[in-house]
């Protein structure tokens with residue numbers, strides 16, 4: 001049975017999409033959803049078809065960010081435009097027009113904040129993901145009215161909105177780190193606040209408005225660093241490296257990959273450039289002769305999926321530590337331009 005998209009908490013902006021299709025006179029479009037929203041794809045597609053008469057395709061390849069658009073494959077299948085859900089724009093050039101549906105969430109964080117104001121420091125920076133950027137102004141006003149000094153960083157790095165962070169870009173938080181004593185993360189999940197805690201060295205309090213929970217990141221940060229240092233230590237004596245080059249358009253860093261290969265070779269190690277789209281254990285398992293991998297594609301894969309890989313997988317900065325070119329104290333998250 002289809003899950004009626006209009007009865008979920010998500011706003012898929014079907015009317016706006018239909019307006020765009022009618023105005024631009026598209027006769028065939030494709031929809032691209034991240035995994036977490038794909039349950040609604042069929043219902044959204046059928047609503048759009050009913051409103052516009054256009055043929056609607058659905059991309060089913062894995063998608064974790066706007067770095068990974070399906071515009072090229074959709075164009076090859078005859079689509080005149082792509083509607084990309086769940087992320088803000090990241091890539092400047094696309095083969096066909098790409099329209100973004102960010103799928104903002106309606107949750108009100110003020111009751112949770114009110115109940116846990118004592119968890120915050122006096123000078124606080126606000127951070128979030130694209131799903132909640134629209135409520136930061138309201139949160140700022142609320143906290144300022146209660147005596148807090150509040151900063152929201154301007155959109156920087158890969159962010160499109162003030163206060164927004166991505167799994168590969170914490171520039172917005174770093175820009176205000178010297179002016180705050182802690183950060184309040186409005187959203188859910190631990191990856192983004194963990195990244196901010198590591199990138200800024202400031203305490204981060206998570207106001208998880210989807211689950212009604214409040215937690216801080218200190219313990220998780222310590223555990224994370226222990227795991228990463230174990231992976232780095234295992235790689236110290238590695239002789240043969242695979243340097244991963246991502247094929248997804250917004251994850252390509254060929255200059256960095258080649259620089260890493262040269263660096264490894266200069267130190268007498270073997271290094272091979274390996275390019276692929278999906279960086280999964282299954283796709284790397286047959287490189288049994290390699291001792292470790294260095295990932296220049298999505299940094300989130302290195303951090304979140306590392307335990308699933310049969311060999312250690314490091315970020316470029318972690319490799320520098322393993323090779324003795326960077327100190328342990330100078331650990332940094334990998335970020336993309």
Ligand code: SF4
Nearest residue numbers: 064065067167168298
């Ligand atoms: S590179 Fe990774 S973290 Fe960055 S936008 Fe793409 S999927 Fe997200």
